[in-house]
Amino acid sequence: MSGYFLHHLIRFGRTLRAAGIPITPGQIMALVRALEWIPIGDREAFYHTARCTLICRREDLEAFDRIFEWFWRNPQMGGLLPPGLLPTAPGPVRRRESRPRPAEVGHLPSPQPQPGNPEAPPVILADRAMTYSPIEILRRKQFERFSEEEIQLARRLMARLRWRIHERETRRLRPGLKGERLDLRRTVRRSMRHYGEWVRLLWRTRKRKPRPLVVLCDISGSMERYARMFLHFLHALSHTRRQVETFVFGTRLTRITRCLRHRDLDEALREVGKTVMDWSGGTRIGECLHAFNRDWARRVLGRGAVVMIISDGWDRGDIDLLRREMERLQKLCYRLIWLNPLLGIPGYQPLTRGMQAALPYIDDFLPVHNLASLEQLATHLERLPPRRSARRSGRPRPVEALEGINGENRL
Numbered sequence: 229m230s231g232y233f234l235h236h237l238i239r240f241g242r243t244l245r246a247a248g249i250p251i252t253p254g255q256i257m258a259l260v261r262a263l264e265w266i267p268i269g270d271r272e273a274f275y276h277t278a279r280c281t282l283i284c285r286r287e288d289l290e291a292f293d294r295i296f297e298w299f300w301r302n303p304q305m306g307g308l309l310p311p312g313l314l315p316t317a318p319g320p321v322r323r324r325e326s327r328p329r330p331a332e333v334g335h336l337p338s339p340q341p342q343p344g345n346p347e348a349p350p351v352i353l354a355d356r357a358m359t360y361s362p363i364e365i366l367r368r369k370q371f372e373r374f375s376e377e378e379i380q381l382a383r384r385l386m387a388r389l390r391w392r393i394h395e396r397e398t399r400r401l402r403p404g405l406k407g408e409r410l411d412l413r414r415t416v417r418r419s420m421r422h423y424g425e426w427v428r429l430l431w432r433t434r435k436r437k438p439r440p441l442v443v444l445c446d447i448s449g450s451m452e453r454y455a456r457m458f459l460h461f462l463h464a465l466s467h468t469r470r471q472v473e474t475f476v477f478g479t480r481l482t483r484i485t486r487c488l489r490h491r492d493l494d495e496a497l498r499e500v501g502k503t504v505m506d507w508s509g510g511t512r513i514g515e516c517l518h519a520f521n522r523d524w525a526r527r528v529l530g531r532g533a534v535v536m537i538i539s540d541g542w543d544r545g546d547i548d549l550l551r552r553e554m555e556r557l558q559k560l561c562y563r564l565i566w567l568n569p570l571l572g573i574p575g576y577q578p579l580t581r582g583m584q585a586a587l588p589y590i591d592d593f594l595p596v597h598n599l600a601s602l603e604q605l606a607t608h609l610e611r612l613p614p615r616r617s618a619r620r621s622g623r624p625r626p627v628e629a630l631e632g633i634n635g636e637n638r639l
Contacts, residue, residue: 233268234260240299241282247295249288255281271300367599370572372453382457383493385599386464393469394612395436396532396562404433439532439562440471444520446539447504448478448511454569455507458538461602463488463496473528477516478506483524513543513582514550521553525560532562532616534609538596540570543582550582554589562616565592567605572597 237260241251259281266273275296283292363385366378374382403411411430419426443462447455466472466488474485487499501507529535535557543550558564566586570576572595578587587593594608595601 370597371457392610393439397434400435401432402435407431407433442473442535444475444537447476449508450542452508478509481516481519512545514545517553529560534563535561536565538567541580541583547585551585554586558589566590567596569597571595
């Protein structure tokens with residue numbers, strides 16, 4: 229069956245839907261498979277085949293007959309059905325007023341009243357074959373350029389992301405098909421069924437558990453334009469994974485894990501606003517990391533935790549302290565990831581003294597400036613190596629190590 233004919237079948241189904249007849253993609257596929265067994269040029273056979281596969285209600289038969297008769301003669305006009313072919317009086321045909329979804333917004337023709345019944349509601353016909361989806365544009369748009377409507381849509385998209393971090397191996401063992409150690413007790417017990425013969429060897433393998441995730445987010449003045457979207461991201465992340473600890477920092481460190489446990493986002497943001505006292509202020513990354521390593525590291529960094537720092541690297545504090553605390557934090561965690569919203573800007577180079585001091589101790593340096601970068605982050609966390617990587621030395625990393633590809637930089 230040629231693609232040109234399939235195009236007409238799709239337009240025929242779209243025309244029926246515009247007239248109020250419920251047509252599903254599965255019914256169109258059933259019609260395509262049925263047409264392989266009949267001569268397509270036979271109008272009578274084609275009519276009965278389409279009627280059997282597309283019509284499920286008796287009240288739709290009259291509208292189907294009128295539309296089929298018109299479409300058979302004018303297939304190129306599918307989707308632009310004149311109102312005269314629809315029943316003029318309130319009859320069995322149901323007209324469903326549907327609100328177009330964001331991904332289907334396009335040009336709609338002006339509604340025209342039906343002749344003979346001026347009080348009847350107009351039938352809105354829309355051909356969405358040439359419309360576009362704003363989701364792909366929104367995925368590539370930077371966070372600071374979002375409008376209020378786009379922020380609400382981005383919230384729903386972030387809630388759909390699934391964060392699966394590569395699981396860690398524990399010291400405890402469990403039965404498995406293959407493993408490193410022989411399960412002697414189960415093997416001997418199984419051999420009793422075969423008069424003591426070891427017909428099959430049974431093994432034990434290590435148990436796997438999810439790794440904890442710790443996030444430290446910068447809320448200083450330089451990060452103010454990104455702070456709102458990052459809070460939405462942290463709220464969605466906290467409700468997707470169980471073991472997530474969240475902190476924000478500017479001039480001081482504040483734990484907001486309990487605030488983000490509220491299911492309602494607005495309530496969670498109100499709790500965060502009451503708890504955090506250093507919004508849009510200065511940045512002292514070294515002092516905040518020192519407070520984290522001193523007060524919280526032993527509590528939250530056990531069991532192979534992954535640490536993510538969200539910051540642009542602008543720092544007004546002690547650089548030597550930042551360097552020491554970054555080195556200490558890297559040794560305490562399984563993986564240290566730095567997310568920089570400026571890294572998505574083409575031509576960006578980490579020349580600030582804060583980023584220069586932190587770069588030698590970062591395992592992964594990734595952008596976080598749009599929804600696409602969040603999707604790449606989720607994929608990166610899922611593909612983390614099972615073993616802890618060899619730590620780099622404390623020598624400064626050259627700027628040439630950064631590589632820009634399509635406006636998205638990555639180490």
